[in-house]
Amino acid sequence: MTSPIHRYPSLYVFLALATGSVVGHHVPAGAMWPFLAAGVVCAVGAPVVFVIYRKALISPAPLIATTLVCLAAAWIGAASYVARYAHTPAEDIAHQIGVIHGDILLHGYVVAAPRQDSVRTVCTIEVAAVGQERVPARGRVRLTVREAIPELTVGQTIVVWAQLSIPSDRRNPADFSYREYLLRQGVRSVGTVASRSHLQLVGQPPPVDRYLGRIRSFMLTALARHVRHLEARAILEALLTGSRDNLDDSRREQLARTGLAHLLAVSGLHVLLVGMLLYGYLGPLALRAGLGWRAMETFRSVVTLLVLTTYALLVGAAPSVVRAVTMTGAFLAGHLLQRPSYPINALSLAGVVLLIANPGVIFEAGFQLSFAAVAAIVLYVPAWQSALPEAWRSGAVRTWLVDMMLVSAAATIGTAPVMMHQFGQVALAGIFLNIPSIPAASLALACGILTLIASPVSSLAATAFGAVAETASLTVLAVAAWGDRWMAMLNVTISLSHPLLAAALMAGLAALYTAMPARWRWRASIAALGLVGVYQVLGAHAPRLTAIYFDIGQGDAALVRMPGGRTLLIDAGPADPYVDQGERTLLPHMRRYGLRRIDDVLITHPHNDHMGGLPALLRGVRIGRLLVSGAPYESELVR
DSSP, X not given: OOOHHHHOHHHHHHHHHHHHHHHHHTSOGGGHXXXXXHHHHHHHHHHHHHHHTTTXXXXXXXXXXXXXXXXXXXXXXXXXXXXXXXXXXXXXXXXXXXXXXXXXXXXEEEOSOOEEOSXXXXXXXXXXXXXXXXXXXXXXXXXXXXXXXXXXXXXXXEXXXXXXXXXXXXXXXTSOOHHHHHHTTTEEEEEEEOOGGGEEEEEOOOHHHHHHHHHHHHHHHHHHHHOOXXXXXXXXXXXXXXXXXXXXXXXXXXXXXXXXXXXXXXXXXHHIIIIIHHHHHHHXXXXXTTOOHHHHHHHHHHHHHHHHHHHHHHTXXXXXXXXXXHHHHHHHHHHHHTXXXXXXXXXXXXXXXXXXXXXXXXXXXXXXXXXHHHXXXXXXXXXXXXXXXXXXXXXXXXHHHHHHHHHHXXXXXXXXXXXXXXXXXXETXXXXXXXXHHHHHHXXXXXXXXXXXXXXXXXXXXXXXXXXXXXXXXXXXXXXXXXXXXXXXXXXXXXXXXXXXXXXXXXXXXXXXXXXXXXXXXXXXXXXXXXXXXXXXXITTOOOOEEEEOOOSSSXXXXXXOTTSOEEEEOOXXXXXXXBHIIIIIHHHHHHTTOOEEEEEEESSOSHHHHTTHHHXXXXXXXXXXXXXXXXXXXXXXX
């Protein structure tokens, strides 16, 4: 029997790299060289240990060497994070902000698929030079052009006049930090382009980018031709291309509230349909061509991975799809080499690949959710299946229903800590709503792929497949709408704002792992309850007064939390046809910090900039008492 170290080597390296990234996030830029030196020393020391103990009968060399390799991965991971994010390189274009006033001339090329709607285009460019003299420069810039530019594609060389600025940071405690999000993509500057006339296309994309752009354009055109319903087409675009640009914000929020947003992420389901079916069909073809077993396996594994890698690049190489493709590669390699492939080891290998490519990806919600969901399914589902009575798994339909429920429950439970930390809520309704939604999304994806395949061959067949894909997509939306209306009580608002609560949750998750001996599960349960009790005594009711003055532009809103736990909100900010600060700022803060109730809301005077966000607040949380100043004022909002 192999030891855990030999069975899951990638797991230890992944945990070490992840730890290094977290450490690097909290240290100054000057720590890079000490970290790198420590990593090199540990890496060199690992083989030296085997030389020292080469004659020992019972040698601790494997354990010591493994420890040194993990330490090397942690230190090098920390150094990599610091080098990439802690300071801005001297040649980066971000240093020009504040030095050059007005627009600056940038020469560069597009590095990510542009996002477009009817009024604007957003793209990321890699800068090569600035000014009429083409002074060499570096750095990435996120550009917003106030017009649609359909012909702009990845890899295209452009010259553009833009006004640069630093990306906006978190303005309120629960706000999304656009600056951190862009920094993890290597972007330190944002630019505004006044019009299409300020941007000039001066070169064609490289052959690979041009080829991928044509495929993407073909996919979008085929969907537009054969899928008539706009919302269904938006769902299919998200499923097939990873683009959610045409999906309405209200629909996105509805899918998130019901725990179905994961269906739109390009991940394992897509890899199964796009890659593994191809892998299965290539086997018989290779055998008919006279190839032996090993040549056949090598041929179809290489072709499958090439197709999956192309698809990953086509949809933007999000963490979820890179994870799925890497895991598939690990399983195919294990089958080819006749070695066992453990899911946790394959998952960890995917994590190592992503952290080496981008150490900051560990802080992205998409990365955390994808890995937590797969890890929970891999660990919990087999354990729960073994613990269930045999009668529960008799018959194909009953087995399918039970397995679907177990997979959905495992994914929801596994991602609960991430959801609580990132968003302050968990959509438990997804456990039940996934049962009809996953088959519907799978049918939509399969028929969407068939629509694309049939489109150049037979318009009638493509339209037929498109109609089925449209119906399946609308089914997903209908399930989400129904769940949002009738199962809203299962959308639990809770925040992991205290370390004791986080520890209690992790102990509770350990107690649910039925493969663990019963005595350890009992201990984990007692530990979880004990930690919650300690939090209630020491953390929840600590005597403190806090006040948050929300940054909401023109208007006012302040939240006061009293030492006894009571809450007072003074004003609720403005709302207009474009932005409702109650919905955009106040409610996310309430969810993020687990505030289900506000004891008192005080409206100082009845103008929109002080009470415009009140209707959204009344719909989103319970309010004990509403206090108004009584100042006379007539408006539709007041009525």
